[in-house]
Amino acid sequence: MTWQPELDDIAKRLKLAEALGGPEKVARHRANGKLTVRERIDGLVDPGSFAEIGGLSGFPEYDASGQLCGFTPANVRCGRATINGRNVFITGDDFTVRGGANDGGLRDKFKFAETEARRWRMPLVRLVDGTGGGGSVKHLETMGRTYLPDVPDMTKILDALSEVPVVALGLGSVAGMGAARVCASHYSMMVSGTSQLFAAGPPVVARIGENVTKEELGGASIHAKCGTIDDEVASEVEAFLRARAFLSYLPQSVHTLAERQPTTDPADRTDAKLLSAVPRDARQVYRMRPILTSVFDKDSFFEMGKAWGRSVITGLGRLDGWPVAILASDPYHYGGAWTADACRKAIRLVDLAETFHLPVVHFVDIPGFLIGTEAERSGVMRYGTQALTAIRQARVPWCAMMVRKAFGMAGLSQRNGTEAFVRYAWPSAQWGSLPIAGGVDAAYRAVIEAAPDPAAKRQEIETRLEAFQAPVRTAEAFGVEGIIDPRETRRYLTQFANMAAPLRTTGRTGFGYRP
């Protein structure tokens, strides 16, 4: 006598669980342009690597004789898998069961799914497609009471951000706790058209007099432009590919170091185009992204947060195979001036780098913090000071590449406080506590006003001062370590990455990660 009858029973139950919320619900879900939770997991992880945990959990129905006659799986599906051959933990909401809401799950399973990655020091990927934590106010009638807001194991869930990489994909309409689960991550995405996110949905918002659709209230482009999430993507499949790419730059946890990948790109490769990348005319802007794609390992530049805080470019990349974090200016937006949003975006990147011990490369062209009444009202100095603090708190090795401008307090963002710091300037660089054009009027007002031809006098002073602005004058006083041929930038950067690699140390940062 074997245990085959029990195995047959388990196989039957697992087959029922494969039906998710039933054919009708699944068909409606697909008709809305969305993949099922099982298809999502299969699309995300290495083929055949998913080992589900708790596949038997859910809501069974038994007939009078005690025979199983129906089964609805819990709408939290989770398990271990590999991505690029490395262990990850996956948790995914099943929208076809109770709309992904909490009351279609099991409390203990939710707690397990959210905290297991942290226990085993491996990345967590969350596929969020649930309406929220509270379920429905109808519960009041069944419970006969209410309760103070809490999420099971919330402290552990948030603390995981200081331990393991967390990627969250918003894959449906998510509100309340679902929305917070998307934001509580190091990298988050939403899909154009099929995913929305809000504190509360349109019916609730209508009560404050706003009649809007889900898309108008919290569509992917709204959140990608204000930084609620990192990126908007065109499809779920694109989200899976980007999640895999993101994780390839990171270590398994803060307790290990990011691995070097083999590369065929020569460490000393030069690029002739870089000699003219920055226009001589100071009024002309230039494109920073082609510079980045040129100097990092071929095809390794991975941008994050492209649609918000746009005067700053943030991303990950590789140098001679070593993963690094990249901060750069985009002069197409406010000439590269740091807005309040740009500061918040820079903080997010630098905190990620410090948490996971990634050296930082900063391509600097910063005329200052954004000025003017709008900028002041956005709190730019508060966020700017926060950004400077985040940068100084980062102890990872740092490389500053001074491409063009570095002025004022915002110019301090070029470097952190580590001793493992290198800095190079391109010949196009210029810097100072304030730009000459703005400073001359203030400093020489009396002289200019007393002159017979004030305009000519101002011009004369500006010309005289500009001669001092050449970076070579700073280099003479060892105020900058070196001025390099821009064509050879990659050689200096790969040297930095190789010097930095053995200096990286594991462990938690001095501060907890705040998403």
Place this chain on the structure above:
Amino acid sequence: MPRNVEATVGGQVLKHLVQVGDTITADTEVALIDSMKMHIPVVAEHAGKVAKWLVAEGAAVKEGQALLVLES
């Protein structure tokens, strides 16, 4: 659906870089704005055909102000 291309920064419109009737791709520079002593291009986020300019060269614009209308 017609879409507007908006100024990404406040300043003076120096130059229209596309004309009514032009078909443009996403990422096309449509205008130069003189702002913060620099000539900052406004880049279209969507493809389309330029239907109408809403501001003349030389005009002062605010950030977020519609510059032109694109037809898809």
